[in-house]
Ligand SMILES: Nc1ncnc2c1ncn2[C@@H]1O[C@H](COP(=O)(O)OP(=O)(O)OP(=O)(O)O)[C@@H](O)[C@H]1O
């Protein structure tokens with residue numbers, strides 16, 4: 417059974433006013449347990465609006481969100497339970513930090529779940545370790561951390577609730593290249609260790625190509641494509657039409673192929689290198 | 704959502720009232736406030752009411768919006784008029800609890816005061832509906848300039864008002880975002896007793912303060928980088944110019960004021 421399903425999900429901002437805007441338009445999705453989904457789309461295509469409906473922060477104008485087969489708005493009073501099951505990391509999450517110490521801040525989410533103090537602390541420490549925050553940082557004030565450390569603390573705050581589904585809205589925005597790589601590998605290892613579903617919104621095609629099992633492409637509030645990364649990124653013409661592009665390396669490999677090189681598509685640098693090295697070696701022997 | 708709270712009430716438009724010089728509009732609002740109290744009988748009050756309704760129609764702002772601003776002070780209007788029912792001479796109409804009397808004079812008083820308050824609110828609503836906040840502060844700065852003699856920091860006050868107004872929508876948006884983020888972590892803001900609700904505000908207020916200070920610091924830095932040094936010798940990009948229509952508005956108002964004074968003197972006063 418899919419962990420998250422949407423049925424004709426529609427969201428309109430400012431319904432009933434002259435400025436109304438349908439940001440999500442009859443979206444039907446089905447996401448299986450344990451998948452790592454990459455969500456891409458031009459700016460303003462409705463990605464953030466879509467994901468905020470998945471954990472009940474926004475209530476759909478029409479349509480349904482099913483979590484483990486149950487409509488999340490069946491009992492509006494119990495929507496808080498849904499938010500614990502579907503963890504949401506906002507864009508620039510570091511601005512939500514408020515506690516005296518990093519550890520206390522990470523513990524805010526699990527603390528709201530009504531767990532025992534010992535369990536809350538155990539989860540907070542575990543989450544901090546998962547995102548690579550060292551022990552001595554945990555006792556510091558969150559406002560004394562560097563930007564990248566704050567970001568990790570904020571993400572740990574959501575992971576600590578141990579959600580079945582983790583949604584991250586552009587988690588690598590504004591980080592340096594090294595910070596991005598580290599954060600991405602941490603998300604990947606979190607996904608592997610916990611076996612949980614992860615939805616990652618990103619503007620970086622390289623990041624998405626590197627880690628996503630399936631890629632969801634949004635365009636003006638609709639789902640344009642929802643398929644494996646290979647299949648989505650082989651449709652470069654269509655992607656370009658809706659303001660997206662394929663990873664640089666995928667493009668290069670496609671060009672080589674069109675010039676008669678015997679190569680297949682590649683999504684990451686490593687995949688390309690693996691194909692090209694033997695070819696270049698062979699070329700050197702013959703040449 | 705927090706964002707839905709209407710702030711300032713500017714309703715963009717191109718009507719003659721919109722295009723009047725904001726200084727003139729502010730000055731006329733003050734004149735109106737003074738003359739609504741000079742108008743002491745129904746004849747003179749009638750002129751004031753006619754004036755405000757004429758302006759309402761010319762402003763091109765939907766009348767629905769004016770009703771909304773009236774609704775906001777409905778309680779005050781009802782309270783004062785009910786209170787006035789019991790004051791005033793004339794013949795007794797109703798006697799309540801033996802000692803409270805509603806008299807003819809009281810009824811007239813109540814009606815009169817209600818009309819006064821409603822016209823006042825409508826007139827000042829015209830000012831805020833047709834003048835953008837920036838225009839307002841700009842005009843205030845200009846009008847308060849004489850106070851400089853008394854070492855009042857007129858420019859600084861106006862700049863502070865402009866900045867505050869500019870950042871209100873930004874802060875509202877930010878509040879929205881922080882609230883969503885904390886709700887996603889299970890913050891419960893809808894239930895619990897009073898103390899619990901106050902406590903629930905902490906995770907929102909602290910990040911809001913932190914980011915406000917950050918913003919203030921950034922803004923100060925940016926202003927300094929562009930060599931902002933206060934009002935001394937500073938020129939304006941949009942200089943306020945009085946146009947013939949402003950003179951016409953002033954002249955017309957002056958004429959009406961004279962008529963109001965005439966009526967107020969000529970006819971007997973209505974208030975008792
Ligand atoms: N609070 C709001 N009120 C009105 N319209 C909004 C609001 N939030 C978003 N929108 C509009 O809804 C549309 C979708 O916005 P959304 O934030 O979901 O886009 P996005 O795909 O997340 O974009 P980005 O990549 O820039 O984050 C946009 O056209 C936006 O202008």
Ligand SMILES: [Mg+2]
Pocket residue numbers: 463464465585
């Ligand atoms: Mg977004």
